[in-house]
Amino acid sequence: MGLFPKDINFFELLDNASVNCIDAANNLVKLFENLDEIEQRANKIHELERNGDLISHEIFRSLNKIFITPIDREDIFALTSKLDDILDMIWGCADHVRLFKIKTTINGIFDMITLLQRNVDTINKAIHNLRLKKYSYVQELCIEINRLENDADKLFKGVLGELFETETNAIMIIKWKEVLEYLETAANRCEDVANVLETIIMKNA
Amino acid sequence: MGLFPKDINFFELLDNASVNCIDAANNLVKLFENLDEIEQRANKIHELERNGDLISHEIFRSLNKIFITPIDREDIFALTSKLDDILDMIWGCADHVRLFKIKTTINGIFDMITLLQRNVDTINKAIHNLRLKKYSYVQELCIEINRLENDADKLFKGVLGELFETETNAIMIIKWKEVLEYLETAANRCEDVANVLETIIMKNA
Amino acid sequence: MGLFPKDINFFELLDNASVNCIDAANNLVKLFENLDEIEQRANKIHELERNGDLISHEIFRSLNKIFITPIDREDIFALTSKLDDILDMIWGCADHVRLFKIKTTINGIFDMITLLQRNVDTINKAIHNLRLKKYSYVQELCIEINRLENDADKLFKGVLGELFETETNAIMIIKWKEVLEYLETAANRCEDVANVLETIIMKNA
Numbered sequence: 001m002g003l004f005p006k007d008i009n010f011f012e013l014l015d016n017a018s019v020n021c022i023d024a025a026n027n028l029v030k031l032f033e034n035l036d037e038i039e040q041r042a043n044k045i046h047e048l049e050r051n052g053d054l055i056s057h058e059i060f061r062s063l064n065k066i067f068i069t070p071i072d073r074e075d076i077f078a079l080t081s082k083l084d085d086i087l088d089m090i091w092g093c094a095d096h097v098r099l100f101k102i103k104t105t106i107n108g109i110f111d112m113i114t115l116l117q118r119n120v121d122t123i124n125k126a127i128h129n130l131r132l133k134k135y136s137y138v139q140e141l142c143i144e145i146n147r148l149e150n151d152a153d154k155l156f157k158g159v160l161g162e163l164f165e166t167e168t169n170a171i172m173i174i175k176w177k178e179v180l181e182y183l184e185t186a187a188n189r190c191e192d193v194a195n196v197l198e199t200i201i202m203k204n205a
Numbered sequence: 206m207g208l209f210p211k212d213i214n215f216f217e218l219l220d221n222a223s224v225n226c227i228d229a230a231n232n233l234v235k236l237f238e239n240l241d242e243i244e245q246r247a248n249k250i251h252e253l254e255r256n257g258d259l260i261s262h263e264i265f266r267s268l269n270k271i272f273i274t275p276i277d278r279e280d281i282f283a284l285t286s287k288l289d290d291i292l293d294m295i296w297g298c299a300d301h302v303r304l305f306k307i308k309t310t311i312n313g314i315f316d317m318i319t320l321l322q323r324n325v326d327t328i329n330k331a332i333h334n335l336r337l338k339k340y341s342y343v344q345e346l347c348i349e350i351n352r353l354e355n356d357a358d359k360l361f362k363g364v365l366g367e368l369f370e371t372e373t374n375a376i377m378i379i380k381w382k383e384v385l386e387y388l389e390t391a392a393n394r395c396e397d398v399a400n401v402l403e404t405i406i407m408k409n410a
Numbered sequence: 411m412g413l414f415p416k417d418i419n420f421f422e423l424l425d426n427a428s429v430n431c432i433d434a435a436n437n438l439v440k441l442f443e444n445l446d447e448i449e450q451r452a453n454k455i456h457e458l459e460r461n462g463d464l465i466s467h468e469i470f471r472s473l474n475k476i477f478i479t480p481i482d483r484e485d486i487f488a489l490t491s492k493l494d495d496i497l498d499m500i501w502g503c504a505d506h507v508r509l510f511k512i513k514t515t516i517n518g519i520f521d522m523i524t525l526l527q528r529n530v531d532t533i534n535k536a537i538h539n540l541r542l543k544k545y546s547y548v549q550e551l552c553i554e555i556n557r558l559e560n561d562a563d564k565l566f567k568g569v570l571g572e573l574f575e576t577e578t579n580a581i582m583i584i585k586w587k588e589v590l591e592y593l594e595t596a597a598n599r600c601e602d603v604a605n606v607l608e609t610i611i612m613k614n615a
Contacts, residue, residue, distance in 0.1 A: 060609075064609065064613060157300070157304055164376070170379065171375075173376060174580065199265075202266070202269040362509055373581075375580035376580075378581060
């Protein structure tokens with residue numbers, strides 16, 4: 001058990017966690033493009049979700065083992081948790097498409113995932129630049145994440161509103177409402193990541 | 206960056222946040238009274254929600270800038286977050302009434318909002334008296350908040366139970382269940398505020 | 411107000427909280443076995459839920475009163491909150507069966523509760539052995555809790571999937587989906603307890 005985090009690179013681990021989210025979001029596009037191969041597509045995302053759990057676990061274990069961390073312990077904890085939440089939401093979305101045996105997409109679903117992809121990409125960039133101490137650039141990226149979350153929220157409400165206007169089968173509404181809510185919550189967790197990043201910047205700037 | 210919170214009046218900011226919740230609850234009554242003017246009514250509450258975000262942001266920024274706070278840092282943080290949650294729930298309720306194009310009210314909805322109004326009023330009074338260090342009075346107000354939450358919970362279940370007994374359209378049930386849940390969660394967040402206030406009192410009494 | 415927790419036995423209180431969860435889970439079996447006596451059965455669980463609130467309250471009050479705790483203050487807080495969450499979920503399940511006037515069970519519901527019973531039993535055993543500082547045994551029990559949560563998650567999805575495949579009444583789907591989600595969330599909170607226990611072990615081992 002060492003005093004200094006020589007051997008534990010938290011930035012590297014956080015980068016891994018965010019890359020894992022990017023992978024999962026990319027695979028979610030493929031899942032909706034290939035709903036007839038739902039089993040393989042969902043399993044692939046499940047794999048990434050379990051991989052994310054391993055990364056989180058390694059970070060938490062390391063936090064408990066060392067005394068000095070490059071950024072505040074509770075901020076590393078929060079970043080890790082929120083990144084894991086994003087991944088869980090992507091997995092929840094995929095898993096419920098499979099569970100509900102959804103066979104066709106609806107208007108706006110790909111736009112929602114595209115926004116999510118841009119959001120996790122921006123998060124990855126922000127973590128990278130946090131490591132480089134480019135705080136004012138990280139700040140800009142946080143504003144971008146918030147903007148993307150805002151767009152995602154508007155889009156979600158548009159898609160949900162259209163669902164309730166056009167779908168007459170209540171069971172289909174239940175299914176899609178749940179699937180869409182996973183995507184909406186993923187966007188909210190991206191915003192949470194931005195909030196933690198802003199706290200870190202404020203402490204260090 | 207100063208050591209002492211001379212220029213930052215946390216009590217003033219928390220008071221603003223609670224007044225904002227009162228405004229939003231009052232506007233929610235008007236929204237349900239004028240469902241044919243839903244756009245303006247929802248927009249008004251959205252304005253208040255954004256105003257609340259600005260207040261929260263100012264409190265969080267101040268917390269990161271000063272070393273000494275009149276009450277424990279984490280308690281100010283928790284109070285702010287929970288007050289913001291109440292506001293978000295009121296906004297969520299309003300926004301979904303609009304989104305779901307709800308045109309008529311149901312039994313009990315005004316009673317639920319009346320309880321919420323009384324709850325946020327009591328919270329405002331408690332924050333005011335916390336500042337005056339009238340701890341035993343704040344304690345009484347916390348008990349009142351808990352009682353109101355209890356009433357709100359019973360009322361919510363009554364309204365939800367009646368909805369499931371009388372409404373035969375599953376889609377209408379989905380819509381109203383969601384709208385009611387926002388109000389119920391708002392009441393729960395009021396109780397959370399009371400819990401934080403009790404923690405503060407225990408530390409200071 | 412004393413420095414040392416002579417008179418406050420946190421382990422005893424945490425044990426009480428976990429025994430209360432066991433009681434509630436046992437009563438949930440009886441509730442589903444006697445749906446025609448739903449009022450008495452739900453009231454019994456409500457009583458346990460209120461008892462749990464008293465235990466939590468006593469722990470929180472004690473935490474605010476003493477300076478030295480046998481395990482980290484925030485870990486006692488987290489354990490207490492999560493145990494209370496488990497109880498709330500059991501109560502939420504029971505309460506909604508009553509509210510929704512559910513008259514018949516569905517396939518898999520008893521299996522889900524059996525898993526929950528095993529999970530809260532294991533948690534009780536873990537808390538007991540934490541007190542005895544048998545950390546490696548507690549670690550084994552945590553792995554068992556995680557395994558049980560995993561099983562519960564798979565079972566939940568199986569039951570939910572079957573519900574959507576066989577039930578054609580959307581309102582029944584809404585009702586059962588909610589009831590099942592309470593059980594699923596209870597299992598997740600059990601996993602949260604295991605995570606807190608693992609953190610405690612890491613700090614003390």
